[in-house]
Amino acid sequence: MLLAEERRLRIVDWTLNDGRIDAAEAANKLGVATETVRRDLDVLQRRGILRRVHGGAIALERFAHEYTISERLNRNSDAKRRIAETAAQYIPREGCIFVDGGTTTEFLATTLRNRKDLLVVTNSVTLASKIADSSTKTHMLGGRIRPTTLSAVGAKTVEDLRQLNAVVSFIGVNGISPELGLTAYDTDEALVKHIMIENSVERIVLADNSKFGSIYPVTFGGPKDVDRLVTDLETDDSFIDRFTGSGVEVVVA
Structure with missing residues (x-):
């Protein structure tokens, strides 16, 4: 079982790579309850890393970054x-x-x-x-x-x-x-x-x-x-x- 911070690092990595993350899908990958992932997303939003949206979250970098x-x-x-x-x-x-x-x-x-x-x-x-x-x-x-x-x-x-x-x-x-x-x-x-x-x-x-x-x-x-x-x-x-x-x-x- 991953520690909370290790789990959150993986969530951040997936979100930055894909632009958004689905809470249920992440929970399945991590082997934890969807509610656990939702709490992690709340923590990461308070840290200014991502923004919560319905069903998951999106990376805040997407508000300012233009991809090549x-x-x-x-x-x-x-x-x-x-x-x-x-x-x-x-x-x-x-x-x-x-x-x-x-x-x-x-x-x-x-x-x-x-x-x-x-x-x-x-x-x-x-x-x-x-x-x-x-x-x-x-x-x-x-x-x-x-x-x-x-x-x-x-x-x-x-x-x-x-x-x-x-x-x-x-x-x-x-x-x-x-x-x-x-x-x-x-x-x-x-x-x-x-x-x-x-x-x-x-x-x-x-x-x-x-x-x-x-x-x-x-x-x-x-x-x-x-x-x-x-x-x-x-x-x-x-x-x-x-x-x-x-x-x-x-x-x-």
Whole structure:
């Protein structure tokens, strides 16, 4: 049997690695009662290491840390792929769509290729490079490229985007919560996401389970700005219920 502090160190390690921790799952791994883990989570919250959420906790570092592209590609990649595959059914046969920069939205690339009647407008260098050599019409927004995300941002990006309208927008998030809505780490990227939402007939948000309950500095939209939310099976039911109650159609991949 592990000592209390050894047990808490393992909980912290799991939480930092995965972004969040489920109390029941941790209890099963540790061979202790779920209530014991809940008490440990309360202790760790008082120490400022994590924040308690329904069913478990999330790491406080996620409130300020922006992961690199390689880090994000390796986080929940299977869930992100399933989300993108499910979201692909909402891509129209023709017209203009917006796809913002992000590792989840980049998984749409395969299904965006060779759609000759579709115009894809994106600020993602990575996504554009994956579809530009196909028959799909690709519009890469101008602007300054952020090294962390390889996405175009800034005055030029905003100027280009404000002149365009889309049938559907596919938007990724850094964090999402019923209280604070859709959040991003960077102000410039948040503005691009906001305008894409504003200039779209239908707004679809792609978010894996690790994004729920996470809070980042800039809010760029709320539940009223989302028509459809595509997530994965691991997302807590309480989050799904609250977004559904706000009128958002939630699709589980």
